[in-house]
Amino acid sequence: MKEYRLKEVSKAKHIILEKYFPAWARILKSKHQTLIYVDCFAGSGRYSSGEEGSPLIVARKANELIEKDKSMKFYLIFVEKNKKSAQELEKQLKSYERENVKIFVFNEDSHDFVPELLEKIPKNIPAFFFIDPYGHPLSIPVINKILSMQRKEILLNLMWYAINMHLNNPKAEQTINRMFGNTDWKNQNFIRKERENNFVEYFIRQVNAKYNFKFRIRFSPEDKVHGGENRTKYYLIHFANHERAILLMKEVMWTIGDEEGTFDYSASHQEILFSRTPTVEQLEDVPAHFIKSVFEVMNRAKHLTFQVLTKRSERLLEISKELEWTENIWMGVSVENSNYIYRINYLLQTPAKIKFISFEPLLGPIYEFPTKGIDWVIVGGESGPNARPMLKEWVMEIYRICRENNIPFFFKQWGGVSKRKNGRELNGKIYEEYPYAKKQG
């Protein structure tokens, strides 16, 4: 299982692209029927292992989208410097061409070609740029030119391990000068332990994007790098000028595995409940600055409600004083059986405006729990092939305590091997109550 997850992470950029591209297109299509995708370092389309590269993924997704909505139109632009790769790519992409999916392959150097392309792309048509080099990306001036245009956004692969090797190498100085568009980087403190963080933060500061979101990808076992499981291979950084774009990307990045995430996270008008469970090791080393950056986005997105759920209640309390608790952030702890009731006490000491308990998966009876200060209770059973059963009397006991203490009660599901079949009725009724403060608002 772990092996599989890590392997998946090594393909993170493709998983993210595959999920983000159609989501991006679907959001924009209500106002923009024509959309542009530019793959600046396109490759040959397929890996030697037979797996699809970014061009084929995007071309396939564009085809699927127009199948469902014939009014959409895509211009897919691929730039590849290597002649053989460009020829192979053209061959690979032939079968994806449609009237509504126009495909262009350019055998060019992106550093020169993209600035020329920008002159030709209509200003108001949304365009998504994927920058995925082996080493240095497009230069910051070119990146900033892209972002200065309306409705343009970038997913950039910052190849830290390659750039890191270059930083102290005098022979690579010219290349780095070109990447930043100036020599100021030489005055920065990129030394030892802080080197990586400082460099990435510096790079991000040079980019004129209102929002950015970075996701760190470590080496996978198949990379066979000594100590690689703790070392950064690359960062995927999303740059955009619309909050909605960055929130969407966050949701997408979160679903591929908790490289850095402690919290289950959901951002939705429909208050979708997330129930993913990161492992303890993953939870141990989440840097505080990462959690803070997530909170900053949630603080700004006041029109959305965020349900944040954790098992690490001690850590939650520890960091809670450094966070801003706007009313759109509902903070919860998981309590699976009476051994974990102590988590509620930690939650209650935080300044969170809305506090909830998620008794899910409920695995044993709970006869009492602290109720003062609790705004909401969710109960649900375990689901999946080895699901452990949840007894009705356990649910009813929690329901009774909620009623006695005037706490809104949400019954999510019975769970079990077939959770759909088992449904979510309790005594013939669906319980979908929400925190009162929310209702009044």
Ligand SMILES: C[S@@+](CC[C@H](N)C(=O)[O-])C[C@H]1O[C@@H](n2cnc3c(N)ncnc32)[C@H](O)[C@@H]1O
């Ligand atoms: C990491 S690979 C791209 C993989 C591809 N994005 C994918 O996911 O399948 C980088 C590609 O960029 C090409 N390349 C390198 N320098 C380039 C440049 N200046 N302009 C355009 N392509 C370049 C390389 O030949 C290589 O095929």
